[in-house]
Amino acid sequence: MTAVFTRGTLDGSPEASTGEGQPLAPRADCIADSAGGLTFDVTDPGEAGAAHLLLRLRDSDPSVEVRLPLTPAADGSLRAALPSSVELAEGRWNAYAQVEGGEPRRLMPGVNDLRSLVDRAPSGSRGHVAVRIPYATKQGNLSVRAWLRAPHAEVGELRIDGTGLTGHGRVYGTALTDAARIEAVLRGDVSRVLRAEVTPTAPAATEFDFALPYAELADAEGVWDLWLHPAGDEGPRIRLARLLDDVADKKPIFTYPVKRVDCVGGQVEVGPYYTNDNDLAVRVAAA
Numbered sequence: 001m002t003a004v005f006t007r008g009t010l011d012g013s014p015e016a017s018t019g020e021g022q023p024l025a026p027r028a029d030c031i032a033d034s035a036g037g038l039t040f041d042v043t044d045p046g047e048a049g050a051a052h053l054l055l056r057l058r059d060s061d062p063s064v065e066v067r068l069p070l071t072p073a074a075d076g077s078l079r080a081a082l083p084s085s086v087e088l089a090e091g092r093w094n095a096y097a098q099v100e101g102g103e104p105r106r107l108m109p110g111v112n113d114l115r116s117l118v119d120r121a122p123s124g125s126r127g128h129v130a131v132r133i134p135y136a137t138k139q140g141n142l143s144v145r146a147w148l149r150a151p152h153a154e155v156g157e158l159r160i161d162g163t164g165l166t167g168h169g170r171v172y173g174t175a176l177t178d179a180a181r182i183e184a185v186l187r188g189d190v191s192r193v194l195r196a197e198v199t200p201t202a203p204a205a206t207e208f209d210f211a212l213p214y215a216e217l218a219d220a221e222g223v224w225d226l227w228l229h230p231a232g233d234e235g236p237r238i239r240l241a242r243l244l245d246d247v248a249d250k251k252p253i254f255t256y257p258v259k260r261v262d263c264v265g266g267q268v269e270v271g272p273y274y275t276n277d278n279d280l281a282v283r284v285a286a287a
Contacts, residue, residue, distance in 0.1 A: 256273065
């Protein structure tokens with residue numbers, strides 16, 4: 001007897017039915033646009049009544065929801081649009097279909113067309129960067145990972161050289177000054193800070209190069225979180241992150257080599273990685 005997923009529970013995990021011939025949960029194809037909007041094409045849930053696509057912010061208390069009307073599309077599916085002008089708080093949003101008078105049904109992922117997100121370069125004119133990436137959860141459900149950063153420091157290419165980590169980035173929603181710098185802050189001990197200069201590389205003072213020597217990080221094991229101070233001690237502190245592409249979870253996808261570095265106690269292994277929030281960090285661990 002084969003289990004068939006029919007309805008989703010409100011905590012996001014699928015609910016299995018062992019009966020044969022029961023309908024599958026509604027499925028949604030997603031199309032992303034370069035402005036940060038999403039379109040959902042949902043298979044007809046087979047129930048009469050006005051339908052909505054429901055996005056529910058995971059682990060929010062009280063529950064935070066966004067409701068989008070589902071209207072008939074030409075191919076017989078139901079369509080909902082999430083324009084870039086509708087803000088989603090940063091986090092993971094579980095997706096449901098709900099027919100008026102009925103319970104929300106967890107959506108399963110269909111085909112995601114995310115080509116417009118590859119190498120996306122928003123203007124930054126709104127003072128923030130909004131990112132929404134649909135993805136399949138480990139349970140096989142549809143969720144949307146959202147970020148809302150104001151301002152934002154986007155990490156580009158990273159390189160490991162003889163002395164440490166070098167990279168390129170771009171800032172949105174603000175501009176670099178001559179006092180701009182990178183700071184590596186030891187997680188759990190904010191008194192441990194390593195500062196490194198940045199070099200602006202664009203006339204508009206929005207792109208920069210940076211170099212972070214590993215030797216100065218090696219004497220403290222742990223995780224160093226990386227921040228950009230675009231105006232030195234004046235103005236905001238911005239977390240370095242990589243958000244502007246089609247990869248919702250970069251930690252298992254973007255991997256970098258570790259380098260053995262001498263320290264007071266012998267040797268440690270040092271290497272960059274992306275956190276669960278796609279923020280850039282450097283880990284120092286015993287060799």
